[in-house]
Amino acid sequence: MSNEATLHGQQEVMHGAHAHDHGHGHDDHEHHEGGFISKYVFSFDHKTIAKQFLITGIIWAIIGAFFSVLFRLQLGFPDATFPWMESILGHWAKGGRITDEAYYALVTMHGTILVFFVLTAGLSGTFSNLLIPLQVGARDMASPFMNMLSYWFFFLASVVMMSSLFVQTGPASGGWTSYPPLSALGDASIGSKIGMDLWLSAMALFVVSQLLGGLNYISTILNMRTKGMTMTKMPLTVWGFFFTAVLGVLSFPVLLSGFILLLFDRHGGTSFYLSELFVNGKALSNEGGSAILYQHLFWFLGHPEVYIIILPAMGMVSEVMAVNSRKPIFGYLAMVGSMFAIVILAFLVWAHHMFVTGLNPFLGAFFVLLTLLIAVPSAIKVFNWITTIWRGNIRFTPGMLFSIGFVSTFISGGLTGIWLGNSSIDIHLHDTYFVIAHFHIVMGVSAFFGTFAGVYHWFPKMFGRYMNNTLSYIHFWITLIGAYLIFWPMHYEGLVGMPRRYYDYSTWESFKQFADLNHFISIVVILVFATQLLFVFNFFYSIFKGRKLTTQNPWNATTLEWTTPINPGHGNWPGEIPEVHRWAYDYSKDGHDFIPQTTPLSPEEQANGGH
Amino acid sequence: MQAMSLQQRKKIHPHKYSLWIAMGSITMMFIGFTSAYVVKRSQANWVTFDLPMIFWASTAVILTSSLTVQMAVKQFRNRHMQAYKQLITLTAVLGIAFAVCQWIGFSQMAQRGLPLNGPASASFIYVIVGVHLLHVLGGVVALLVLFGRAFRTKVLSYSSVPIEVASTYWHFVDILWIYLLIFLSIAR
Numbered sequence: 001m002s003n004e005a006t007l008h009g010q011q012e013v014m015h016g017a018h019a020h021d022h023g024h025g026h027d028d029h030e031h032h033e034g035g036f037i038s039k040y041v042f043s044f045d046h047k048t049i050a051k052q053f054l055i056t057g058i059i060w061a062i063i064g065a066f067f068s069v070l071f072r073l074q075l076g077f078p079d080a081t082f083p084w085m086e087s088i089l090g091h092w093a094k095g096g097r098i099t100d101e102a103y104y105a106l107v108t109m110h111g112t113i114l115v116f117f118v119l120t121a122g123l124s125g126t127f128s129n130l131l132i133p134l135q136v137g138a139r140d141m142a143s144p145f146m147n148m149l150s151y152w153f154f155f156l157a158s159v160v161m162m163s164s165l166f167v168q169t170g171p172a173s174g175g176w177t178s179y180p181p182l183s184a185l186g187d188a189s190i191g192s193k194i195g196m197d198l199w200l201s202a203m204a205l206f207v208v209s210q211l212l213g214g215l216n217y218i219s220t221i222l223n224m225r226t227k228g229m230t231m232t233k234m235p236l237t238v239w240g241f242f243f244t245a246v247l248g249v250l251s252f253p254v255l256l257s258g259f260i261l262l263l264f265d266r267h268g269g270t271s272f273y274l275s276e277l278f279v280n281g282k283a284l285s286n287e288g289g290s291a292i293l294y295q296h297l298f299w300f301l302g303h304p305e306v307y308i309i310i311l312p313a314m315g316m317v318s319e320v321m322a323v324n325s326r327k328p329i330f331g332y333l334a335m336v337g338s339m340f341a342i343v344i345l346a347f348l349v350w351a352h353h354m355f356v357t358g359l360n361p362f363l364g365a366f367f368v369l370l371t372l373l374i375a376v377p378s379a380i381k382v383f384n385w386i387t388t389i390w391r392g393n394i395r396f397t398p399g400m401l402f403s404i405g406f407v408s409t410f411i412s413g414g415l416t417g418i419w420l421g422n423s424s425i426d427i428h429l430h431d432t433y434f435v436i437a438h439f440h441i442v443m444g445v446s447a448f449f450g451t452f453a454g455v456y457h458w459f460p461k462m463f464g465r466y467m468n469n470t471l472s473y474i475h476f477w478i479t480l481i482g483a484y485l486i487f488w489p490m491h492y493e494g495l496v497g498m499p500r501r502y503y504d505y506s507t508w509e510s511f512k513q514f515a516d517l518n519h520f521i522s523i524v525v526i527l528v529f530a531t532q533l534l535f536v537f538n539f540f541y542s543i544f545k546g547r548k549l550t551t552q553n554p555w556n557a558t559t560l561e562w563t564t565p566i567n568p569g570h571g572n573w574p575g576e577i578p579e580v581h582r583w584a585y586d587y588s589k590d591g592h593d594f595i596p597q598t599t600p601l602s603p604e605e606q607a608n609g610g611h
Numbered sequence: 612m613q614a615m616s617l618q619q620r621k622k623i624h625p626h627k628y629s630l631w632i633a634m635g636s637i638t639m640m641f642i643g644f645t646s647a648y649v650v651k652r653s654q655a656n657w658v659t660f661d662l663p664m665i666f667w668a669s670t671a672v673i674l675t676s677s678l679t680v681q682m683a684v685k686q687f688r689n690r691h692m693q694a695y696k697q698l699i700t701l702t703a704v705l706g707i708a709f710a711v712c713q714w715i716g717f718s719q720m721a722q723r724g725l726p727l728n729g730p731a732s733a734s735f736i737y738v739i740v741g742v743h744l745l746h747v748l749g750g751v752v753a754l755l756v757l758f759g760r761a762f763r764t765k766v767l768s769y770s771s772v773p774i775e776v777a778s779t780y781w782h783f784v785d786i787l788w789i790y791l792l793i794f795l796s797i798a799r
Contacts, residue, residue, distance in 0.1 A: 214632075214636075249632055261644075
């Protein structure tokens, strides 16, 4: 609404740029787009916004992963002291050992940062922005201004969350789920003071950012497709981003309403979640609240959230696999249908996080059934990925390797989901390292592999250069092997009943046996973390010094983003937007290695009804 | 813009489309609130009471404002800019009157011994009605922006999309209020 004027202004500039291009026949029209600020900072261009999301996400990923290194040092070496830690953490690591409060703060922030700031904003923010307009054939998003706001709300959320790391009482420390009463009572722990308020404010800003982004993704996909681009001709990436946005738009507001009630419990004296509590021996006046209510509201988002993380990765992996197998994706409609089934089921399974909260076992049975049903669309997808590469002419590019790695971790992490989805087994496994292993493999590692596949595959489109292959292969193999070495042993720890979130296991007779295993896991964590820094180096080095692209379409892919110039300006195509005639997966067809989506159907194809 | 509209067949303006999705999103938020209310209501210590009578007056106010905003759209399409300006001003004033009514309702509840930090059933009214009120005030801000734009002489806009988007949103917060009123009256 208020952006009409600016929007028109921006579009006039774009329009001018195209007219100019026609006149001169150059593809260099960047000098039309104003100065540094409007080009790199407050940019309307979806491609720049994508890069902003990606780089902010990388910074957060380094911080979040570094936190895990810190607390793994505590878990792996509970008796050792690290004087350097005191010099960076101050009184949080007196004598070189992390304090228990700092440990909980690190665990909480590791979860919050990785789930929301990296794998939600960093993953779908980057690739939805980059690929939706490029792959559906649009000049930009439905509302470029709102798209810019989406990034800047995310930036604000990042600033607030970052500032919570530096307050005297530390950041939130009640777990990434922030269950009340711990999160509702400032006196309950030092992490529940100002750090918790900053956490809630940052998350509220984050929700706004996600909603602005999601609105744009949906209306762009539904309204701005180029001529001929019917929904069933879209690449699976776009379908993945579409379903992700739908999930986000429907579930984040519910989380926000849960947070608003929590804020009132913290500061308004209400008793939504609080009932009959004693803090430091003093009885509180709150009565009649229900802490379980928060869990319902939280997990109504919390469960769709894991699909918000994994669906974009699924979409990108499907695309990268088809391109690098030189084969059409197997079962395109089954892929779309199974993603749709996952979206529907995502809203119906939240209570499987709450089997041990005193949930009615009869009700629990329904949630078990619905949870196990997710195995069906997931298995369809895995089958289709494997049949896509089956007898394909596989090119093991770094993007392809990470895609194959994604399928591997998705299978091994998904299978343990079937265990945990059973309410009776969950009674034993709930809140143990088994759960940690399960969701880190199926959600954390898989989503990261999807992200890496996307970065390696679309890096040439983003920066007009390639990333270094040798470093990429080192990155892949150490990360894949390392991820299994870190998380596989955790299954055994969990089966024995080792609970998550404990500060020190060496004082427990039952878990002392794992001292060496924890030691080993922590060493692998450090190695894998160092390898990720290698990736970061490769990324930034290649932006400036990578091998330059000489062709528009380096992977010989069919989709529209490769029909744009090597360094596309704002508006993506210097001339007309291309028209689409066929689906995105015409590989190895009729004697051609690949047929771009812009190629009209041949007479024989028309006779066969085409695709 | 022109060239783009030709190239990209659009059945519905993308801004209008985004608004519909946003309204779905806002609806989900209130579904979250009202389901929390239903869950809480089925538990012990639920105190029932009558809603402040002034909520019915605010209902009349917001219903009238829906009428005026609709008339404003019509006047804009006919390029009766004077009447248009008056009608969106009237709508914004009615929006503020609605806010005042809700505020009076809050103070009446507090006087009856039902403050924000009282029984959960009262706290819910403050939060749900309060968050709805923020959405109405957001609509008032949008109308003020349109009002300011109507006085602009440099750039003349003949597009009726902004006022249509604003009026759709206005009707939405109106219907949302009717839903909340019925819900809060029945599920006490």
